[in-house]
Amino acid sequence: MLSAEGIVVGYRKGVPVLDGVDLHITPGETVGLAGPSGCGKSTLAKVLCLLLRPWKGRLRMDGEVITGFRHDAPAALRTRVGVVFQQPRLAVDPRLTLREIVAEPLLANGFPASGVIGLANRVGLTGELLERRPHEVSDGQLQRACLARALALRPRYLVCDEMTAMVDASSTAGLVRVVREQASDLETGVLAISHDDALLDVWADRVERLG
């Protein structure tokens, strides 16, 4: 289980964005996180993927209390949480091909790059698309590559921070279908952050509200 307990955190001293927030995700479960712009959804996401150290409160992953965040987080814990961000164009190196983007986590962790093909198939990126660079594909196609990258190390938890906000309805349905399969086949625990209630209604097992 990935659990945040009494998280207090912000960006400016004395101005907490989250003031005592609890959230639990069990493997195989999809938790929706809803709330208006600026309520701290993404801040909580950053804490859960170990990118932001909370001022107060505790983050526990499978029973282990997390003490190191960002570069201090042990690789074994960091790679247990995958993350997909809102804007795919800001989340990739524009010089790499989609194949290289998806391969990055594999190579960085000593796995063969041959795993890329299976991942790409899983998200529906076919042969020739993998050889293109980000400016040669649509937002929806690039976000599929970002999802494949997040799934590369078979994370036990997956944080989707407004994964579908920039893409059209068909791409949204396609991305969510892949994440749902991942949750049911590999028992991945998913945090689905969105401001679209209609989307969370069909995607999440339960919905938590912030703000």
Add this chain to the structure above:
Amino acid sequence: MTEVLLDVHALSVRFQLGRRGRRGVVRAVSAAGFELRAGAVLALVGESGCGKSVLAAALLGLLPANAEVRGRATMDGLELLGAQEKTLAERVRGRMIGLVPQSAASHLTPVRTARAQLVETVRALRQDVADAPAFADDLATRVGLDPATLRLYPHQLSGGTAQRVALSLALAGDPRVLLADEPTVGLDRPLVEHVVDTLADLSTQDKAVLMITHDLAAARRVATHVAVMYASRLVEFGPAGAVLADPWHPYTGALLDALPDGRFRPIPGDPPELTALPDGCAFCQRCPAMPGYPPCTGEATMRRFGDRFVAAHPPAAIPEYGPLC
């Protein structure tokens, strides 16, 4: 019948890649035709990359130099396509057609306040306005902004507020047609509703809105008419209620099926590359997944049936009225 404000006929846009198109030709818009009438909110919908934004940019003469534009687009007796830059700058942009650009915040000058930019725009477009700052406040109020927010710089504005600043800029010249390119991307649902409601309120008796969007839920909320675009072509056009409730083209049906409150089913496959479009119906390769529609005639252009237009999938029960183009 209300007045036709903007009449677009057989509009095509192509881009040559490489020298003289040696690296291929992108067919971004192919023979698009539609009318925008006073009082209408026309939603132009379709997947990313189908040519919606290029169509809009063509109307304002904002395409890059390697674009080849054909067809006609008339407004107030003026031919917009191929008009001189001077005519576009002095008569069209901001005065006849106001543009709310995609990702509005990135179109604001980062080093000047929203007020400075709005007042400058009012002074440039409206010589008849004596008190530009007061007029700017009025514009802000019209789009639901507190005039006090105008003292902020663009980086201090949230996405929704920046969107409304862009809307007030587009309204400064009192254009009869407002063109909004993806006005709802990245906004949360209440803000989406606020923005599209504001747009709809602006299409009064003598004005109209052309809203480019891939957000069908937003289109359903405010549009009076819907034009569906697929792989550079318009495939269905008609009154919003009729088209969204009973789509005739399987692509329109597939878009509705993809919505979370529909069947939430992605459209299988990818749209064809705009450099390698088939001559006839471009949806055929994805069509078999959409049973229950009349068989495809393979035709690329739309035909008219009563007040609706559809390509390649004529309804069986309604007599044809004639081709659009």
